[in-house]
Amino acid sequence: MTPKLLPIIEHAIKKPIWDCRMCGQCVLHSTGMTCPMTCPKTLRNGPCGGVRENGNCEVKPEMQCVWVKAYERKESLPLPKAWREHFDDLRPPVDMQLKGTSSWANLLTKRDQQVPKGWKADATASNSK
Amino acid sequence: MMSRLRDVLENSNDRVFTAEFPTIDGAGMARVISQVQRLMPWFDAVNTTDNPAAHAHASNISVAIAVKAQGLEPIMQIACRDKNRLAIQADMMGAALHGIENLSLMTGDDVTAGDEPESRRVFDLDSAQAISVADSLNRGVYLSGRTIKPPTNFYIGAVENAAAPPLEYRVQRALKKQSAGARYLQLQICYHSVRLEEFCQGAAKAVPTLHLLPTIVLLKGARQLKFMNDKVPGIDVPASIIERVEKSSDQNEAAYQLALEQAQHALALPGVRGLHIADFRHDDTLVRLMKDLGRTARNINQTSALSAR
Numbered sequence: 001m002t003p004k005l006l007p008i009i010e011h012a013i014k015k016p017i018w019d020c021r022m023c024g025q026c027v028l029h030s031t032g033m034t035c036p037m038t039c040p041k042t043l044r045n046g047p048c049g050g051v052r053e054n055g056n057c058e059v060k061p062e063m064q065c066v067w068v069k070a071y072e073r074k075e076s077l078p079l080p081k082a083w084r085e086h087f088d089d090l091r092p093p094v095d096m097q098l099k100g101t102s103s104w105a106n107l108l109t110k111r112d113q114q115v116p117k118g119w120k121a122d123a124t125a126s127n128s129k
Numbered sequence: 130m131m132s133r134l135r136d137v138l139e140n141s142n143d144r145v146f147t148a149e150f151p152t153i154d155g156a157g158m159a160r161v162i163s164q165v166q167r168l169m170p171w172f173d174a175v176n177t178t179d180n181p182a183a184h185a186h187a188s189n190i191s192v193a194i195a196v197k198a199q200g201l202e203p204i205m206q207i208a209c210r211d212k213n214r215l216a217i218q219a220d221m222m223g224a225a226l227h228g229i230e231n232l233s234l235m236t237g238d239d240v241t242a243g244d245e246p247e248s249r250r251v252f253d254l255d256s257a258q259a260i261s262v263a264d265s266l267n268r269g270v271y272l273s274g275r276t277i278k279p280p281t282n283f284y285i286g287a288v289e290n291a292a293a294p295p296l297e298y299r300v301q302r303a304l305k306k307q308s309a310g311a312r313y314l315q316l317q318i319c320y321h322s323v324r325l326e327e328f329c330q331g332a333a334k335a336v337p338t339l340h341l342l343p344t345i346v347l348l349k350g351a352r353q354l355k356f357m358n359d360k361v362p363g364i365d366v367p368a369s370i371i372e373r374v375e376k377s378s379d380q381n382e383a384a385y386q387l388a389l390e391q392a393q394h395a396l397a398l399p400g401v402r403g404l405h406i407a408d409f410r411h412d413d414t415l416v417r418l419m420k421d422l423g424r425t426a427r428n429i430n431q432t433s434a435l436s437a438r
Binding site: 040041042043044045046047048049050051052053054055058059065067068071072088090091092093094116117118119120 | 209210214235236238239241242250252253254255256257258261262264265268270271272273274275288289290293294295297298301302304305308309317362363365
């Protein structure tokens with residue numbers, strides 16, 4: 001399969017189901033099969049403080065908050081335990097260089113695991129006291 | 130030199146009071162100076178805001194520098210809405226250059242909450258990532274890995290809204306921010322006392338060293354409460370609370386009593402080390418609240434000596 005064809009196939013499958021935005025670094029499995037890139041603020045580490053009383057989005061009042069949905073689906077969908085356990089992971093900033101590329105290819109090549117050198121690998125804070 | 134905020138929170142059991150520094154929309158230092166004089170006797174530090182409610186004002190860093198020059202300690206707020214990761218790191222380094230140590234990092238209201246909703250929203254980092262980046266600077270590297278000498282010495286804070294859905298997840302999200310590097314949380318104003326209680330209990334149980342500073346807002350009456358409910362993202366004011374103020378013969382006094390009750394309630398909760406005050410009344414009730422909470426005014430000369438230390 002040519003590298004050009006793969007993103008097209010991936011988008012054709014993932015767009016109708018998850019409204020995939022082709023960030024190229026898919027984290028769906030760890031976010032209750034709910035795409036965080038569909039959050040108007042593209043938040044990958046949980047909901048902002050603007051969620052409405054009815055659980056809808058601050059920016060799009062007619063839409064359920066992506067993270068309210070993710071949190072519900074993490075529990076309600078029959079997901080592997082390991083996927084659920086990754087829900088609280090500290091996800092690194094989006095690598096904008098991967099936009100439009102196939103996350104499947106990036107998964108296989110582990111390109112989607114690359115993070116900037118200054119990003120804390122273990123997500124444990126230094127004792128900045 | 131050590132941040133007073135850090136010193137009091139980490140090395141004592143004293144209460145801490147922070148305030149939202151008013152936004153500045155005018156050239157010259159006059160308004161900064163008058164506001165510093167008003168707030169300095171009562172507050173350990175003040176938040177210099179970053180385009181709050183998505184309205185442009187004098188920048189977070191410029192006001193932080195100005196406030197600090199006047200002898201009051203700033204907490205530089207950074208929202209993720211307006212700048213990408215390069216600009217946010219540059220602002221953090223610039224703040225460090227001027228000796229600003231306290232940060233309060235947040236996602237930020239969306240551009241649609243402001244008066245220029247046609248703006249591009251950025252959100253290149255989210256709040257947890259911004260906290261982690263500030264912590265990286267403290268470890269002596271930019272996000273890229275490039276070295277910083279000497280490293281920054283930020284006292285990193287964050288925010289959380291205990292009253293916004295998904296309620297059950299809010300403590301977990303606070304812990305994520307804590308493990309990314311946050312040492313204190315300024316909590317959004319919460320008109321649901323039970324939700325605030327549950328959040329503080331949960332957070333204090335999970336991380337006893339995380340310092341909580343719930344926000345109290347001073348408002349004039351029912352009209353402002355309705356505005357908060359209708360216009361401020363993530364704020365829900367129960368109808369019973371609005372009604373209580375609305376039906377009172379003296380709305381001004383009723384709104385003050387509401388704030389005082391909220392303050393006393395919040396200060397008694399686990400993990401709570403003090404309060405963050407936002408004053409939208411601009412009258413004498415700010416001082417009245419401080420006095421009613423048993424706070425005594427600090428001697429300003431002493432304060433200047435402390436900040437020059």
